[in-house]
Amino acid sequence: MSQLDSNWSFVDDNKVTPKGFLFAGISAGLKASKKKDLALIFAPEGSVFTGMFTQSIVRASCVDICEERIKTTSGFVRAILINSGQANACTGNLGIQHFQIATGKIAELLGIKEEEVLMCSTGVIGVPIQINDLVKNLPNLVSDLKGNNIQNAAEAILTTDLTLKKVSIETIIQGRKIKISGFAKGSGMIYPNMATMLAFLTCDAGIKKEEWDKMIAIAVKKSFNAISVDGETSTNDSFIGINAGEKIEKRFFPIIQQGIDIVCQNLAKNIARDGEGANCLLEVLVQGAKNIDDAIKLAKSICNSALVKTAIHGCDPNWGRIISAAGNSGVKFNLNHVDLYIGNAQILENGKLNKYDPQKVTDYIKSRMNGRYLVDDIVKIMINLKSGEYKGTAWGCDLSKKYVEINSEYTT
Structure with missing residues (x-):
């Protein structure tokens, strides 16, 4: 227990x-x-x-x-x-x-x-x-x-x-x-x-x-x-x-x-x-939202983005895909207030690019791609909108070639 x-x-x-x-x-x-x-x-x-x-x-x-x-x-x-x-x-x-x-x-x-x-x-x-x-x-x-x-x-x-x-x-x-x-x-x-x-x-x-x-x-x-x-x-x-x-x-x-x-x-x-062909769990936390529905909606938009998911699979620190998915979520926010983190690395501070080491972000994602159900198999992304007092989390996974293979042969 x-x-x-x-x-x-x-x-x-x-x-x-x-x-x-x-x-x-x-x-x-x-x-x-x-x-x-x-x-x-x-x-x-x-x-x-x-x-x-x-x-x-x-x-x-x-x-x-x-x-x-x-x-x-x-x-x-x-x-x-x-x-x-x-x-x-x-x-x-x-x-x-x-x-x-x-x-x-x-x-x-x-x-x-x-x-x-x-x-x-x-x-x-x-x-x-x-x-x-x-x-x-x-x-x-x-x-x-x-x-x-x-x-x-x-x-x-x-x-x-x-x-x-x-x-x-x-x-x-x-x-x-x-x-x-x-x-x-x-x-x-x-x-x-x-x-x-x-x-x-x-x-x-x-x-x-x-x-x-x-x-x-x-x-x-x-x-x-x-x-x-x-x-x-x-x-x-x-x-x-x-x-x-x-x-x-x-x-x-x-x-x-x-x-x-x-x-x-x-x-x-x-x-x-356990997503088909997945190698890691993606966890997106949105803080500072106007309500919990907005927080979860924006977090899901990031988890659901094929571009974000493929970037995670390739261990590519392409933070632009993350912020683009947030902008496409339908949730209104001011980019000039936004903080963005991948793991412990702060990418954006009040909407401006922060000094960070892209290689360390790549290494962080790679360290989470060792297999499912490990203690350290979670790639964490955090966005603070600074628009309110609510937060919400969504979960997804990376998108791999294996996913295509599984679903192209599903009935055959």
Whole structure:
């Protein structure tokens, strides 16, 4: 267990997960690789669900149906079935039928109502689910349900990901342990406007729907909606947060919010870090903004710039690309007030070029390109606009030849 700079501590999710939640993940033969491809989350009775979904107008039918079921049940859902390998997007009525068949069967096996089951899919757009293989393996999936089984579920939702993305934390409130766990997938097609991104969060502190909705929206703004791998929003992006358990007093909500933020930001950064073909995590902090929306918007503009991303990949200290991306963000600021840093090197001071050693900046970026998930694999950029009191952070990654290779051969 490691201590965070907060009320929360990281815990081993093979031993500790939110009370009452069950997880499963198996191979149902949906992927040619025969890797795990079918996951299930089963929540306690009385659980409260909140979902945030892709803002693309081209959406998989599962997204629309999930959104509708959360609305019609007032968030009182019980299960999420997740398949990888086929996005089941742009598949017309067949996609809807497959959703209904799958959720109806899993509801029967779990002894709950069909409208209490959500379904999320990820994979190749335009390819329907291999529904016979899926349905045939649902009893095996239910048999795999266990409390401390996030590992299997997290493995089963991956596509082009190279690494698992999961995290669990806990704290003590009024003598009771509160736990929050989350897992996600995403590597390419990442620019959530709530990339092909799926993420799920469970919490064993009971919170009413109205307050839970607010908490999840706040966390998503500062995490999944603050990352970019390639500027591409998917048809299937979904984030679902679930709480269940003994009700917690409102005065402790800030602590719960802090925990949700930690889990969401951890998962979001790992999605950006695992960007297809990426070698490092890019972190852009904008300070001195007029509001948090402006700060995140400008930071995302820099993370999303192909010119910035290729410069980072080439370890090129081309600060002009950074400031140009800031100017294209749509956020108004006065360049004559702006400070710009790459790592510890100050490039601009009040909009004027500062004395710095370009080679040291190159060496700094190179030192961060040693591989993913190292302590020092983060290239940090900071801009102070000096226009206000707000700050925001966004995350991205470098853009490499490997990204082109992966995506030019995605379906072949």
